[in-house]
Amino acid sequence: MDVMDVAVVGAGPTGLVSAVGLARRGHRVALVDNDPGPASEERWERRGVMQFHHPHAFRPQAVAVLSGEVPDAVRAMVARGAEPIDRTGTVATTGGVVPAGAGLRSRRMVVERELRRVAEREPGVTTVLGRADAVLADRGRARGVRVGDRRLDADLVLLATGRAGHLADDLRAPGESADCGVAYVSRQYRLRPGAAFPPMGFPVLEFAGHDGYAAVVFPHDDGVFSALIARPVTDARLTALRHEAAWEAAARAVPLLATWTDPGRAVPVTPVLPGGRLHNTYRGQLDPDGRVPLPGLVFLGDAVCTTNPTAGRGIATSLMQVERLLALLDEHPADAADAVLALDAWCTERIRPWYEDHLAVDAAQLDRWAGVDVDPARPPTSDLVAAAAQVDPSLMPVVGPYLDMSALPATLTAVHPRVQEIYASGWRPGFVRGPTVDELAELVAASSGPAATAFA
Ligand SMILES: Cc1cc2nc3c(=O)[nH]c(=O)nc-3n(C[C@H](O)[C@H](O)[C@H](O)COP(=O)(O)OP(=O)(O)OC[C@H]3O[C@@H](n4cnc5c(N)ncnc54)[C@H](O)[C@@H]3O)c2cc1C
Structure with a gap:
């Protein structure tokens, strides 16, 4: 050449x-x-x-x-x-x-x-x-x-x-283009000497789906990790999470974040980092x-x-x-x-x-946060298929490759009939234990202080 x-x-x-x-x-x-x-x-x-x-x-x-x-x-x-x-x-x-x-x-x-x-x-x-x-x-x-x-x-x-x-x-x-409907607020922490990352279910991140928002932890290099709240952009009450006192109160109240950010385990190494529209x-x-x-x-x-x-x-x-x-x-x-x-x-x-998969999954997540029930008559979005594997592990040979991106989202259609059966039986994926979005918003309102300084 x-x-x-x-x-x-x-x-x-x-x-x-x-x-x-x-x-x-x-x-x-x-x-x-x-x-x-x-x-x-x-x-x-x-x-x-x-x-x-x-x-x-x-x-x-x-x-x-x-x-x-x-x-x-x-x-x-x-x-x-x-x-x-x-x-x-x-x-x-x-x-x-x-x-x-x-x-x-x-x-x-x-x-x-x-x-x-x-x-x-x-x-x-x-x-x-x-x-x-x-x-x-x-x-x-x-x-x-x-x-x-x-x-x-x-x-x-x-x-x-x-x-x-x-x-x-x-x-x-x-x-x-379509708005994902969520925005990030995150903060990096470093483990104290001798402390370890808590056990995880998934290797690169730990995800907790709450009623109205999500909490995620990402372990990084050298004992550093990030704690994240992905908040709905339509709910202005949670923008105050950018304030240090509000963030720390939330981190103490959300079980996944509380375990990781426990002051006995880790110390913050950045200010609270708010993110833009996604x-x-x-x-x-x-x-x-x-x-x-x-x-x-x-x-x-x-x-x-x-x-x-x-x-x-x-x-x-x-x-x-x-x-x-x-x-x-x-x-x-x-x-x-x-x-x-x-x-x-x-x-x-x-x-x-x-991209197309995210359009459907993100819209479905916002619907669930708004209390809209799953319609078992409609083809399930990929997140609903993945969730159904909790009750029927025989779905995993199809769901696993989708989750690890070795198979495209369309491969999930092979299990749609079984997944629709599961939702038609009345089963629904639950939210994890912890504050609802309203409870989190109250906590945030009660704890808001000065905005964190910019990270440099
Ligand atoms: C909040 C958030 C979290 C994310 N988390 C993950 C994750 O966990 N895992 C993951 O895989 N992906 C994640 N991503 C996606 C990831 O950040 C992007 O896919 C990645 O940055 C794409 O890299 P890029 O090089 O294409 O673009 P960028 O990283 O955006 O780099 C673009 C570069 O172009 C330069 N530039 C632009 N215009 C000009 C110009 N006219 N002249 C000169 N320079 C210019 C900019 O200065 C910049 O350096 C995340 C994205 C967001 C928003």
Whole structure:
């Protein structure tokens, strides 16, 4: 394959792995981002990526791509305390190599810092600090990007600009988007010396579905973990959770969070971190007429698809796209437009179903929080199918692969008749023990104090 000059805009997980992967295939890469990088080992403000300090779980699909493309970064993550984990518990590594099928417990900062270090040292990658303002085109092809008054010429332009980026959005057909209906409030804690994470039912996160909200705990690297409340955005009363006193009162009252954040076990290491609105979005590569708008231009990662983060799928769906694009560029060395068409078709088949699944599941969750009963006559949403496995474990061979993302949501239709039977019998998934949303709102109102200072 001819050596290409590639401009990658966005040095988040998608852009970093793409840049290193392309450089290691012999291409010359300019990696553009306006973020200056970490200020120190423990400080990285990361303005523009609002979720950066919120909890992230790294699914096996994401770790598999990292291990394939940037094994040196994975070794560094593990050396810095990131924990490989599978269903049986923490798994040993040999020389920092994470076994196939394992996910990773880590703060996102640790993962991204090591990816960035590797990219900065990679001989074929030149990092460019600045904001890309425009994609340059000539004779119907992408020819590079403009960064301030600088022109970066390129044969291929990858836009990995994340959920907040809008560069060249006018070139492709409008995306689809729906509010997830929830917002995050989270805080990171560190275990006290000698303390351990409590036992967990699921390796990368522990989820508690309450009446009107959800509580989740994510263990990370080095004894650090995040406690999270995913609150309904329609209920303004819980916005006060951003106040330290309100958050701590809630953390003491919600059983899962109380166990983890017990002051005898752990101390907070960040302020309370409020989050913005969350959307499920999907946007393909093509223009409204279904054509490649500018041969040589590719959108990747969150710029294509975002899903409700409580399921922890975003980095997996982003890096799966990267892996596919790298393979397609090898398969279509002469024509990047063919690679883009093939990527778009693959995303429609393999990524879009997760977006559609979230639309249905998120709407159903909001309905349940509003007291709407399950209608057994209607095809059940995926979360209802997964819940039904509590009463009928014979569903697990179908539900398990969906939960771990090794099978697409459509595979669940095979068990819909049995699941509908279960709901028709009157069984309903319960909420876990703990305050209802009204009780939590009362507690929050009684405890609100000054807002926490910004995290830096
Ligand atoms: C609250 C929350 C929690 C999440 N939790 C999880 C989780 O548990 N597990 C999981 O797998 N996923 C999770 N996700 C999803 C995950 O964060 C995203 O999938 C991931 O950030 C996508 O990476 P990206 O590189 O595509 O985009 P980003 O990480 O958004 O990176 C985009 C980069 O592009 C840069 N940029 C944008 N425009 C320009 C420009 N014009 N010029 C120069 N630079 C530019 C930005 O500065 C940024 O560095 C979560 C998301 C949210 C919102």
